[in-house]
Amino acid sequence: MNNKPFDNKAWFFVLPVFILVAISAVIPLMTVVNYSVQDSFGNNQFFWAGTEWFTEVLNSDRFRDSLVRNLTFSAIILCIEIPLGIAVALAMPRKGIWVSVCLVLMALPLLIPWNVVGTIWLIFGRADIGLLGFTLAKMGIVFNYGQSWLQAWIIIILMDVWHWTSLVVLLCYSGLVAIPEAYYQAARIDGASRWKVFRYIQLPKMQRVLLIAILLRFMDSFMIYTEPFVLTGGGPGNTTTFLSIDLVKTAIGQFDLGPAAAMSLIYFLIVLLLSWVFYTVMTNYGMDAPEKREVES
Amino acid sequence: MNLSWMAWTQPTAIFFIVIFCLLITMSIWEKISPGGGPRVGILRFETTRGDRLFLSLLGSAFIHLAWLLFAGSNLWWAMGVSILYAGFVFSFV
Numbered sequence: 001m002n003n004k005p006f007d008n009k010a011w012f013f014v015l016p017v018f019i020l021v022a023i024s025a026v027i028p029l030m031t032v033v034n035y036s037v038q039d040s041f042g043n044n045q046f047f048w049a050g051t052e053w054f055t056e057v058l059n060s061d062r063f064r065d066s067l068v069r070n071l072t073f074s075a076i077i078l079c080i081e082i083p084l085g086i087a088v089a090l091a092m093p094r095k096g097i098w099v100s101v102c103l104v105l106m107a108l109p110l111l112i113p114w115n116v117v118g119t120i121w122l123i124f125g126r127a128d129i130g131l132l133g134f135t136l137a138k139m140g141i142v143f144n145y146g147q148s149w150l151q152a153w154i155i156i157i158l159m160d161v162w163h164w165t166s167l168v169v170l171l172c173y174s175g176l177v178a179i180p181e182a183y184y185q186a187a188r189i190d191g192a193s194r195w196k197v198f199r200y201i202q203l204p205k206m207q208r209v210l211l212i213a214i215l216l217r218f219m220d221s222f223m224i225y226t227e228p229f230v231l232t233g234g235g236p237g238n239t240t241t242f243l244s245i246d247l248v249k250t251a252i253g254q255f256d257l258g259p260a261a262a263m264s265l266i267y268f269l270i271v272l273l274l275s276w277v278f279y280t281v282m283t284n285y286g287m288d289a290p291e292k293r294e295v296e297s
Numbered sequence: 298m299n300l301s302w303m304a305w306t307q308p309t310a311i312f313f314i315v316i317f318c319l320l321i322t323m324s325i326w327e328k329i330s331p332g333g334g335p336r337v338g339i340l341r342f343e344t345t346r347g348d349r350l351f352l353s354l355l356g357s358a359f360i361h362l363a364w365l366l367f368a369g370s371n372l373w374w375a376m377g378v379s380i381l382y383a384g385f386v387f388s389f390v
Contacts, residue, residue, distance in 0.1 A: 027303070030313060034304040046304045051370050058366045269358050276355065284342040 029268075036261035053262035063263060065238070066246040073242060074221040077160045081217055082210070084161065085168025089176055090202070092169070103173075106166045114163075118230025121159045125231075145232060149239035152232045156240055159227055164220070168213045175209035176202060215278045223271065243267055316354075323350060338390040349390055353383035 036053055038046040057063050092102045112120070125145060127133040136143040145152040179201065187197045225244035228234065234241035234249070241249070247267060251260035326346065327333065333345030344352075357379035364375035 030309075031303045033312070034306060034309050037306060037309060038304055040304070044301055044304075046306075048306065051365055051372065054362065055365050055370060058362060266362065269355070269362070272355060273359070276351070280342065 032261045032264055034261075035257050036265050037258075039258045042255070049258055053258045054266070057259055057263045057266060062238075062246065063266075066241055066243045069240070070222055070224075070242045073157070073160075073224070074218050076157055077164070077221050078214060078217055080157070080161050081165045081168050082214060085165050085213065086172050086206070086210075088165065088169045089172035090198070092173055094177060103170070106169050106173075109163050109166050110170075112163075114226035115230050117159065117163050118227040121155060121162075121227075122231050125155055145236075147236055149236055152236060152240050156228050156231060159231060160221065160224070163227070164217060168217065171209045171213045172206055175206040179205045211281060215281065219271075219274060219278060222274065319350065319354075323347065340390055344390055346387070349386050352390060353379075353386045356382050356386065 035046075037049060037051070039049045040046050088106075092106075093099055109117075124130045125133045125143065127137045127143060133143050143151060145155045183201050183205075184197070187201060192200070223244055224242055225248070228240050228242060229245055229248075232240045234245045238246075244267075247260060247264055250256050250263060323346065333347055335343050335345050337343050360379045360382060361372055361375045364372060364378070368374065
């Protein structure tokens, strides 16, 4: 036993949070677990179903398709947003009045509520009044994301890139401005090319913020609901039905509480696993970054 | 207090009681030997016994799901595999 004084009274201050979390998270989660092993036809009557719903969800093409769609979506937006974010951050000025202007412009999309983002793009894509839809129609291109799955995907990806690239930009920019001038001076003395400055100074210095950006964007896009729901409603057909949209359809649309509960638990476990990876990577590779940067600068 | 909306069943109640008991056990263990027993295991970063419990439970959930998907609905075998897995996690991670 160590001899450090240890006062457990502090736990009383945490008690309100415990109670709040119990009511808002643990009790609903317990209820979901209870629902996932039963069947209900309403009227608060439940019948034991065992692991039937889990087997059904795991074997259902619908769930797998949504999962694959969701993973594909996350992969595509990461492949676009991360390089684009780095490029924009590199192009942003480091000094002067334009810094504030750029930062405010970059932050604007992040301030817009998600359902409004969906509505903006909904109008933007309309052929009669929307700028994008109208322009495309005038150019002779038939643009109707309500009928073409490819166009629906394109507009959802464009929307996400428009909405969230700023986050990557701001994170990368914060990494870039933290690089001391001495590194660039040394690079100039060595006669390093622009590419080598990027490859050997800027990219390694951005590594930690990039890690955070990638993980944040992955988690967010994996749980995306509002924007595609407003824009396409999961259609045409089911081609833009991501996991969360599918879940809401099952639970509230069809009122299949059992399968929906099983599905949300599986979804929850996937998110939990990813969050753990996120947390582990952050605490073991990311948390020491600010300290190191201070020491180095 | 009417809890019928929570639709409790005996198996799920046992499940949560076991989780609750595990948490109590961990608290007692922490009281007996404080500090969480940190060490660097095969994952090459520091874990405490709380991390190991979390990994065991999360892994067990996926083992059970995989069993349902590939082997069938007799989950006692999955439970056995999970206990072996938890033993492995507590010994090496």
